[in-house]
Amino acid sequence: MSGxxxxxxxxxxxxxxxxxxxxxxxxEARDVFYEAxxxxxxxxxxxxxxxxxxxxxxxxxxxxxxxxxxxxxWTVFRARQPQLPISVGFGLSxxxxxxxxxxxxxxxxxxxxxxxxxxxxxxEAVPKGLGGMSAILGLKSEEVEALCHxxxxxxxxxxxxxxxxxxxxxxxxxxxxxHVETAARARGARVVRLSVSAPFHSRLLxxxxxxxxxxxxxxxxxxxxxxxxxxxxxxxxxxAQDIIPRLINQVSHPVLFQQCVERAMTLDVLGFIEFGxxxxxxxxxxKIDRKQKVFNVEDxxxxxxxxxxxxxxxxxx
Numbered sequence: 001m002s003g004x005x006x007x008x009x010x011x012x013x014x015x016x017x018x019x020x021x022x023x024x025x026x027x028e029a030r031d032v033f034y035e036a037x038x039x040x041x042x043x044x045x046x047x048x049x050x051x052x053x054x055x056x057x058x059x060x061x062x063x064x065x066x067x068x069x070x071x072x073x074w075t076v077f078r079a080r081q082p083q084l085p086i087s088v089g090f091g092l093s094x095x096x097x098x099x100x101x102x103x104x105x106x107x108x109x110x111x112x113x114x115x116x117x118x119x120x121x122x123x124e125a126v127p128k129g130l131g132g133m134s135a136i137l138g139l140k141s142e143e144v145e146a147l148c149h150x151x152x153x154x155x156x157x158x159x160x161x162x163x164x165x166x167x168x169x170x171x172x173x174x175x176x177x178x179h180v181e182t183a184a185r186a187r188g189a190r191v192v193r194l195s196v197s198a199p200f201h202s203r204l205l206x207x208x209x210x211x212x213x214x215x216x217x218x219x220x221x222x223x224x225x226x227x228x229x230x231x232x233x234x235x236x237x238x239x240a241q242d243i244i245p246r247l248i249n250q251v252s253h254p255v256l257f258q259q260c261v262e263r264a265m266t267l268d269v270l271g272f273i274e275f276g277x278x279x280x281x282x283x284x285x286x287k288i289d290r291k292q293k294v295f296n297v298e299d300x301x302x303x304x305x306x307x308x309x310x311x312x313x314x315x316x317x
Contacts, residue, residue, distance in 0.1 A: 003085030003226075004310070005269040006102060007285075008070045008095035009276045010255075011196070014062050016051040018277035019069035021299040023049070028079050029072040032108060036068045039109035040116065044068065059197065060119035063094050064112040070098040070276030071108055073297045077275065078102075080307055087269050088236070090229035090260045092161075092281060093201065094118075096250065102275070103224040105243065110219045114212075121211035122251055123198055131199030133160060133171045134181055137190040144168040144184070151179035160201035161255045164287035169194070171202040205252040213248045231255045234263040257281075261288050273297060273306060 022029035023045070033045040047055055048065050055061055070091075078084075089099035097115055100106045106114070136144050144159055148170055151157050157172030157180055170180055181191045199205065221243060227236035230246040232253045237243045261284075264272070271293030274281045278298065285294045297306045 002268050002270050003087035005264040005267075005272045006074070006086055006089045006099070007272055007274050007281050008074075008089075008091035008098035008102070009066060009274065009278060009280050010092035010094040011059070011062055011066065011200075012194070013276060013278040013280050014056055014066050015277060016053050016056060017049055018065075018298070019072055020049045022069075022072050022076055022303075025300050026076045026079075028075045032072040032075050033068060035108055036064065036112045039112050040064065044112070057195075058119075059123040060116050063097075063115040063119035066094060066276060067098045067101070067111055067115050068108075069298070070095065071101050071111075073275040073303070074098070074102045077273075077297050077303060077306065080303075081310060084310060086226045087267050088227050088229060088264050090264065091231075092163075092257050093231060093250070093255050095276070095281075096228065096231050096247070098276065099228045100224070100243070103226050103228050105222055105224045105228070106219065114215055114219065117215045118208070118212050118251065121208035122200060122205055125205045125208040126198050128197055129174075131171070131173050131202070131204055132177055133169055133194040133196050133199060134177050135167065135169050135192040135194060136180070136184050137192070138166050139168070139184060139187060139189045140166070141168055143187065144170060144180075147180045147183050148172075148176075151176045151183070154179050156202070156204060158202050159254050160199075162258045164258055164284045167284070167287065169201075171199040172204065173199065201251065201253060201255055203252050208251045209248045212251055213244075216244050216247060229260040229263055231257070231260065234259040236263075257284065258288055261285055265289065265292070271295075273310075 091099045101111045155173035155175030157176030160171035161169035221240040224238045274296040279296050
């Protein structure tokens with residue numbers, strides 16, 4: 001039987017007040033937030049609902065915060081659609097951890113602690129101000145790869161996110177980024193320097209992988225109830241032996257989001273549902289294949305719409 005693909009956003013999706021509507025309306029969501037607060041030993045929920053925004057942007061806060069809101073949205077939805085068939089899950093970077101919680105691989109408590117450790121390690125791998133990330137819009141992936149190769153003679157830079165056709169994020173030292181940006185603009189591309197504090201998903205973050213490896217060794221990993229696509233190679237993962245090495249590599253290797261979507265489509269999924277703050281993945285998916293059914297769940301209104309759509313004729317077959 002065909003099922004749905006579920007997907008979860010990564011860093012940058014956060015905003016002050018995300019998940020508050022779910023918290024106010026549903027006991028299942030409140031339970032998720034309270035459990036996360038207890039696991040971390042501080043009121044993450046208060047930071048999420050009230051800010052300040054600057055604190056919510058801190059990587060070690062932002063990562064568990066987005067995960068908690070994503071898991072709350074999934075939990076409320078699943079409580080109302082427990083039998084809905086799920087074929088596959090995946091996420092964008094951090095979102096892969098949310099997918100593993102949804103699949104029953106990680107407990108919520110372990111996942112929020114893991115993502116706090118991961119966020120801190122990613123932040124500390126490269127001194128602030130030395131590295132960054134830029135989105136290159138309008139060039140083919142092979143063009144961006146060639147520009148990175150050329151710029152790395154000046155300062156290391158590499159593709160970090162293959163998000164959608166014509167949308168590649170590059171990551172590396174500021175000197176290399178400057179070179180790529182100038183060359184990309186000369187080719188007619190639009191360039192956006194991202195508001196991040198480190199060169200995520202580049203080889204410069206290899207030290208963070210060692211920290212993630214140590215943290216993963218301390219937790220119990222259950223077999224996934226549905227497969228999760230790994231960011232690093234779009235492989236379907238069920239067990240610890242598949243999951244652990246890929247999550248370690250993920251921090252210092254490119255995120256293959258477009259390839260994950262394309263792999264999910266080969267499974268003949270009924271459609272895609274994004275759980276968590278914003279609609280960033282919904283937007284990317286439409287750039288990859290406009291014909292796919294896709295919608296999101298982040299509050300009561302979008303939840304009601306999603307529950308209606310998954311039962312509508314033509315959506316569930």
